[in-house]
Amino acid sequence: MKKLSMMNNQKGFTLMETILAMGLLLIIAITFLPLFINSTAGIFSVGHKQQAIGxxxxxxxxxxxxxxxVINSHMNIEFSQAGISVIVPGELMTVREDYSRGNVHNPIELKAFIPEDNGEE
Known part of the structure; x- marks a missing residue:
């Protein structure tokens, strides 16, 4: 008699419940898939950009x-405060580098001001 009552009292999920749960998990995973793909692409893009900047x-x-x-352009930077003005002569160095994101090549340009060395310490 005990064997018969144990067979009728089986615990677990039915096939339909399991398929339904898997379907819901699949819908949730598909919803977040574009987020993961775009995040990964952004990470790689920023990495290539950082390499170009380096x-x-x-x-x-x-x-x-x-x-x-420095063969670039001559430039003066002026600082003024409280009626006092200081002019710093120097050169503006411009360096360009391209980095690629897929088939697209993006230019990066950094500029650096290099003050003239006038011998004052």
Whole structure:
């Protein structure tokens, strides 16, 4: 008698409940899929952009450390406060680098102001 009552009292999910639960989980996963795809693409894009910026910074630092002449434009920066004005002459160095995101090539341009060394310390 005990065997018969145990067979009628089986616990667990039916096939229909399992399929329904899997379907709901699939709908939720599909809803969030574009978010994950766009996030991953953004992460890779920012990584490529950071590599290009690092390459530009290296070029600028090498030019400064090697004391290479800057062939870019001459520029003056003026600071003024309370009627006192200070003009700093120098050169504006512009360096461009391209980074790619898929088939699209995006330019990055960094500018650095390099003050003239007038011998004052």
């Amino acid at each position: 390459a530009i910074q290296k070029v600028i630092e090498n030019n400064l450390s090697d004391h290479q002449p």
